[in-house]
Amino acid sequence: MEDELASSIALQGAVWAGKKAMTVTSGPGFSLMMEHIGLAAMTECPCVFVNVQRGGPSTGLPTLPGQADMMQARWGSHGDYEIIALSPDSPQECFDFMIDAFNLSEEYRVPVMFMMDECVGHMMERVVIPKADKIDIVPRKFTKKKPEEYLPFEPEYDLIPGMVKAGDGYRIHVTGLTHDYKGYPVMSAECQEQLVHRLVNKIRLNADKICRWEETNVEDADVVVISFGITSRVAVEAVALAEKEGIKVGMMRLIVVWPFPEKRVRELAQQGKALVMAEMNYGQVFYEVDRCVQGKVPVVLAGHSGGTVHNAEDIAEKIVEAYKCLS
Amino acid sequence: MSVVEELQQAVKDSPKVSTTGEHPMNDFLRMDRIPHIWCPTCGIGVTVNCFARALEKCEIPLDDVVVISGIGCTGRVAGYVKIDSFHTTHGRAIPFATGIKLANPKLKVVVFSGDGDIVAIGGNHIINAARRNIDLTVICVNNFNYAMTGGQVASTSPEESILTTSPYGNFETPFNLPYLTESVGAVYVARWTALHIHRMTQAMIDGLKKPGFSFIEIIAPCPTIFERRNKFGDGLDRLKFYYENSEIRHGANTRDVEIGLRSKIIVGKFVDRDDRPTFLQSMNDHLQKKLGDKFQPYEG
Numbered sequence: 002m003e004d005e006l007a008s009s010i011a012l013q014g015a016v017w018a019g020k021k022a023m024t025v026t027s028g029p030g031f032s033l034m035m036e037h038i039g040l041a042a043m044t045e046c047p048c049v050f051v052n053v054q055r056g057g058p059s060t061g062l063p064t065l066p067g068q069a070d071m072m073q074a075r076w077g078s079h080g081d082y083e084i085i086a087l088s089p090d091s092p093q094e095c096f097d098f099m100i101d102a103f104n105l106s107e108e109y110r111v112p113v114m115f116m117m118d119e120c121v122g123h124m125m126e127r128v129v130i131p132k133a134d135k136i137d138i139v140p141r142k143f144t145k146k147k148p149e150e151y152l153p154f155e156p157e158y159d160l161i162p163g164m165v166k167a168g169d170g171y172r173i174h175v176t177g178l179t180h181d182y183k184g185y186p187v188m189s190a191e192c193q194e195q196l197v198h199r200l201v202n203k204i205r206l207n208a209d210k211i212c213r214w215e216e217t218n219v220e221d222a223d224v225v226v227i228s229f230g231i232t233s234r235v236a237v238e239a240v241a242l243a244e245k246e247g248i249k250v251g252m253m254r255l256i257v258v259w260p261f262p263e264k265r266v267r268e269l270a271q272q273g274k275a276l277v278m279a280e281m282n283y284g285q286v287f288y289e290v291d292r293c294v295q296g297k298v299p300v301v302l303a304g305h306s307g308g309t310v311h312n313a314e315d316i317a318e319k320i321v322e323a324y325k326c327l328s
Numbered sequence: 329m330s331v332v333e334e335l336q337q338a339v340k341d342s343p344k345v346s347t348t349g350e351h352p353m354n355d356f357l358r359m360d361r362i363p364h365i366w367c368p369t370c371g372i373g374v375t376v377n378c379f380a381r382a383l384e385k386c387e388i389p390l391d392d393v394v395v396i397s398g399i400g401c402t403g404r405v406a407g408y409v410k411i412d413s414f415h416t417t418h419g420r421a422i423p424f425a426t427g428i429k430l431a432n433p434k435l436k437v438v439v440f441s442g443d444g445d446i447v448a449i450g451g452n453h454i455i456n457a458a459r460r461n462i463d464l465t466v467i468c469v470n471n472f473n474y475a476m477t478g479g480q481v482a483s484t485s486p487e488e489s490i491l492t493t494s495p496y497g498n499f500e501t502p503f504n505l506p507y508l509t510e511s512v513g514a515v516y517v518a519r520w521t522a523l524h525i526h527r528m529t530q531a532m533i534d535g536l537k538k539p540g541f542s543f544i545e546i547i548a549p550c551p552t553i554f555e556r557r558n559k560f561g562d563g564l565d566r567l568k569f570y571y572e573n574s575e576i577r578h579g580a581n582t583r584d585v586e587i588g589l590r591s592k593i594i595v596g597k598f599v600d601r602d603d604r605p606t607f608l609q610s611m612n613d614h615l616q617k618k619l620g621d622k623f624q625p626y627e628g
Contacts, residue, residue, distance in 0.1 A: 006419075010423045011423040013427060014428040018428045167412040177417060
């Protein structure tokens, strides 16, 4: 397609004609796609947007890494909605999580953000590709109803409406305007509330099922480093450095960043563990961590503006700082 | 056929009044969404009626037709036709339609939207879609302004036209849409006014049948803004103007069909060529040539 505005909507045309579709870009292209991420959220179009993050803002640092589009991925389009975002830290995970991304998009009828960074994007490692029949694929949730009884945006028990595709004889209407169960525009506060509340809730109420992370040595830790993407690989080295100082450090690596694992972070805070959020920006996921902790324990940001990965020493320093605040 | 004869023919052709009290276009329109939002004597309704008749005459199963609109007054068309229809974002109906067509080439994909949407905001997409010769029928209702948002100057507003953002007259050079679309590769280009219902319907039939990128421009009155601000009266007065000032010139050089504020409007079928393969034909032929028997032609 001619530009990112076009690709981000052509893929939705393809989805409504029955295919699975994705598009891949970096910062500026992602900014151009924002309007259509909103359209996908509003029309509940299952699709995947890949952002190989660079340093920004604007043209920023092409071909150098960043992780500063995380809040944009969450709420970059206007209006209120929720999406799902995954962050791989290796070529193997790019393969594995891409399948998960498509599956989640179909299960929840939501655009899924696949938030890579330049390092993971250019990384070369061995990838094991399983046989096709070993891969779990979530099929599109097509309606079982007949055209005369079908309402395109009537939610089923799980808050998600059954879908059809163009050409199936259902004669559907799909609009980015606030719409009722029929899919017809309705300009009222009541309809807006009914629709947007559900769009938000279908993710929020299922957050426990969607959230996914990995933990290492968290149980005994005094300090837990939270990270995602390439930064989680640097964090491993930082943890080792801090442990040499005699600090018990655990790691929490976010695989699904949005929705955010609020419950788990609250638990960690209740257990009195200091938290370090390591990310290549000046505090985006950090704000979420800080919000969940509510001042109960120290939360320290190990951030920088991108262009290269963290120095492990810098994260280790923040671990020590967090540990000192704790005592 | 004169315009008067054309109107008489249209009346003769019009469906008989239903004895069941149903609207004659019941099969094509979402009657549960009527009344529509268009102003009295706006030209869009006529265009939709002609489109319904074109579909009827083409005898294409309606389940195989998809209508995609963008945003704006004409952008609302997708909401009133009782076929699979998508009301997308401003200017981006063509790339959405491209996605549908490529995913399922068996569908008849129609883009129905306004000049501000398709040509101004979506300018990049229309030139690229025509260049690719993707098999779409684009119906563009041109009312010379961004009507829904209050009448701002559009890239089609004639010079000297008075609009909300040009109180002293527009000084920009407007697009000549047939010339633009022909020059970037459209295989079918026609222009009619909202008065030429018979010929407009025929152009839509031609466009639906034509493989490749067809572009049909419909000049339509905007009584609430364009006509009022420029003191052209209401939509009916404007139809009289079209009657007196439009000239049918099939095969005209599209360079010569630009529209001035009070100028003659050249209408007709300007382009109808068969020498360009469609996007999918090109892709299949090219890959067949490069890959030989390894390549399975794509059919959706």
